[in-house]
Amino acid sequence: MKQAFADKVLTWFDVFGRHDLPWQKSLTPYPVWISEIMLQQTQVQTVIPYFNRFMARFPSVKALARADLDEVLSLWTGLGYYARARNLHKTANIISEFHQGEFPRSQQDLLQLPGIGRSTAGAISAICFNERVAILDGNVKRVISRVFAIGGYPGQRETAEQLWAKAEAVLPHDRINAYTQAMMDLGATVCVGKAPLCGACPVNEACLALERQSISDYPGKKPKVSKPTRSTIMLVVKTQAGEIRLAQRPPEGIWGGLYSFPELTQEELDALTPHLPSPPRALAQLKHSFTHFHLLIEPILVEIDAIGDIPRIDREAWVSEDNSEAFGLCRPAQKIIQTLLG
Ligand code: SF4
Structure with missing residues (x-):
């Protein structure tokens, strides 16, 4: 045999x-x-x-x-x-x-x-x-x-x-x-x-x-376990010229080293809102599934005139139509950018 x-x-x-x-x-x-x-x-x-x-x-x-x-x-x-x-x-x-x-x-x-x-x-x-x-x-x-x-x-x-x-x-x-x-x-x-x-x-x-x-x-199926759902807010800042602000994630952990958007809790967003140059606007929600949990993402868009109109953040980068290939992006950031840049 x-x-x-x-x-x-x-x-x-x-x-x-x-x-x-x-x-x-x-x-x-x-x-x-x-x-x-x-x-x-x-x-x-x-x-x-x-x-x-x-x-x-x-x-x-x-x-x-x-x-x-x-x-x-x-x-x-x-x-x-x-x-x-x-x-x-x-x-x-x-x-x-x-x-x-x-x-x-x-x-x-x-x-x-x-x-x-x-x-x-x-x-x-x-x-x-x-x-x-x-x-x-x-x-x-x-x-x-x-x-x-x-x-x-x-x-x-x-x-x-x-x-x-x-x-x-x-x-x-x-x-x-x-x-x-x-x-x-x-x-x-x-x-x-x-x-x-x-x-x-x-x-x-x-x-x-x-x-x-x-x-x-055959092969036997994975035993079903229900995954928890977590939620987060992603703050997306976009200039009139179509540049979108990214933040690089820390090297370890989820999406380690990739570019995404800064994440906030609802309380943090509420505290930040009065200081923003324009009122934040909710974009369509996204759901991303990891091995152990689902992540519900609420992207919030803030439009500004130019890059200098908002304080800098750590590990920031600005992506536009011309350089979008240059960044390793997590999947949700990729989708949000595609929606905004068309
Ligand atoms: S189940 Fe797979 S291994 Fe078995 S006969 Fe069919 S194709 Fe071949």
Whole structure:
């Protein structure tokens, strides 16, 4: 069963696998790492333009290490989960400074770097260095849980351990690099979330979920927990010339290092209102969901004649139509600016 499973996957990959994704041009650690990080939580088609822009601007790990974090974040705007971009920058610096610009070659060593988990470390070491280790990204989890009917939510430790054990048990002895890509491709193109193409699947004869007609049970769903809703007011100041004031957030925490608007409580806004150059005006509310809570945002617009008409704030910057690409913006700030600048 063990060799048969991997053989079938590899034979399928040779004919039907994806061989022309931008990060497959050279299977070296830097592009593989960047693509793996971008592909966490994000679809391939969305990632491709981001990946191409990122590689054009930072073609090597050393170029990324030398870059300003602000610029890295600005190229990440829209991909979300900004901790990923901050960790990329940190890791690039560690590799440049302590590893002479060369990536560690084993999964164990790669795991020591910020933002690189077991599956990403496995993908880099298997694809680039042929290390015989498993990966378990979202696509592979789906395939393994269905073929072997491993129930339970993969975010729970016990289920994750079963999935890892099975993923390791079916590893081939040769062509680990191709096998790793093959498993990702199988999950991304055949064993997709809804309506998998079981007729075209190389392992359909062995698939327990298919045999039991219970594909939709795998992988198990995340147990539902209701998230609390918090609310905040964002103060948006705009000049006659169309410049909008931003404030850079502290480096750590939510939207760390990104540009947003100063946040206020209702009491703070009430106290500030008599001192504002014009009456504040409410814009349409926005809702932004984080992993653990929802944030209800009430943007308040204050229009002024020119930049000097309002006292300066810490870490302020002014964005306009001409320079909006230059800032790493959190998603709500991006939406508010789009509304105001059209
Ligand atoms: S047979 Fe269907 S459910 Fe089973 S692994 Fe293949 S595509 Fe996925």
